[in-house]
Amino acid sequence: MISQKEYWDGRFKKGKLWGDQPCPSAYRTVSYLEKNCSNSILVPGCGYGRNSAYFAKNGYDVTGVDISHEAIKHAISDVKADVTNLNYQLKDLFSLSSIGTEFDAVFLSNVIHLFLEKDRAKLVQVMDSLIKPNGLFIFTVISRSDSKNFGVGEEVEQNTFLHNEKVLHFYTTEEIRGILPSNYKILEQELHTQTEKDPLGNEEELILWFVVTKNNKHFSL
Numbered sequence: 001m002i003s004q005k006e007y008w009d010g011r012f013k014k015g016k017l018w019g020d021q022p023c024p025s026a027y028r029t030v031s032y033l034e035k036n037c038s039n040s041i042l043v044p045g046c047g048y049g050r051n052s053a054y055f056a057k058n059g060y061d062v063t064g065v066d067i068s069h070e071a072i073k074h075a076i077s078d079v080k081a082d083v084t085n086l087n088y089q090l091k092d093l094f095s096l097s098s099i100g101t102e103f104d105a106v107f108l109s110n111v112i113h114l115f116l117e118k119d120r121a122k123l124v125q126v127m128d129s130l131i132k133p134n135g136l137f138i139f140t141v142i143s144r145s146d147s148k149n150f151g152v153g154e155e156v157e158q159n160t161f162l163h164n165e166k167v168l169h170f171y172t173t174e175e176i177r178g179i180l181p182s183n184y185k186i187l188e189q190e191l192h193t194q195t196e197k198d199p200l201g202n203e204e205e206l207i208l209w210f211v212v213t214k215n216n217k218h219f220s221l
């Protein structure tokens with residue numbers, strides 16, 4: 001299996017794979033950020049920055065992180081000189097606990113399902129370590145109801161397939177609660193369809209869970 005870095009560098013070499021528009025989930029996220037008085041947002045696995053740039057335009061302080069040099073290169077080249085609330089870092093998200101900052105919200109779009117079970121659990125732990133008490137953890141993952149994509153490729157773990165060199169885990173309704181630490185309250189868990197069009201005009205449709213959760217951990221003195 002090739003590494004995430006190699007895989008995504010290879011894909012982003014071809015450009016901005018899904019255009020400049022933010023994901024439907026990013027639009028839906030902004031109302032939660034407003035309601036929760038969020039200011040600082042972490043976007044791990046930000047790709048070339050289509051969602052990070054949108055949050056920054058809406059006035060939030062945004063940090064985008066990705067392991068792909070090609071993705072970060074595209075993202076940085078789009079940041080205008082006078083923009084001070086958007087920064088990008090080339091980093092492995094599994095090493096983020098050491099950055100020593102907590103955020104009001106984490107927005108993780110289409111990343112968790114790219115890993116095998118052990119790493120998915122580790123990833124959620126890392127995200128938890130980066131979210132302030134009362135902060136938001138908002139994510140999208142592929143649903144088990146995505147019947148077009150489910151079952152394509154070799155099944156390497158339960159509901160997990162090696163699909164064109166990439167791992168894809170398909171989440172059931174019940175599974176979402178199980179991946180979250182007990183102090184996270186689910187505010188919304190809903191299916192939506194995301195249609196992506198690559199620069200050659202090929203369309204890909206994904207059925208995703210949009211999950212909004214709040215960290216109800218109390219401040220410790």
Ligand SMILES: C[S@@+](CC[C@H](N)C(=O)[O-])C[C@H]1O[C@@H](n2cnc3c(N)ncnc32)[C@H](O)[C@@H]1O
Nearest residue numbers: 004008045046047066067068091092093109110
């Ligand atoms: C499906 S893409 C989603 C990109 C972006 N969130 C979006 O919706 O446009 C997954 C992204 O996760 C990044 N990624 C995968 N593994 C990573 C890791 N260990 N650390 C940081 N980024 C990673 C990839 O480079 C890629 O940009």
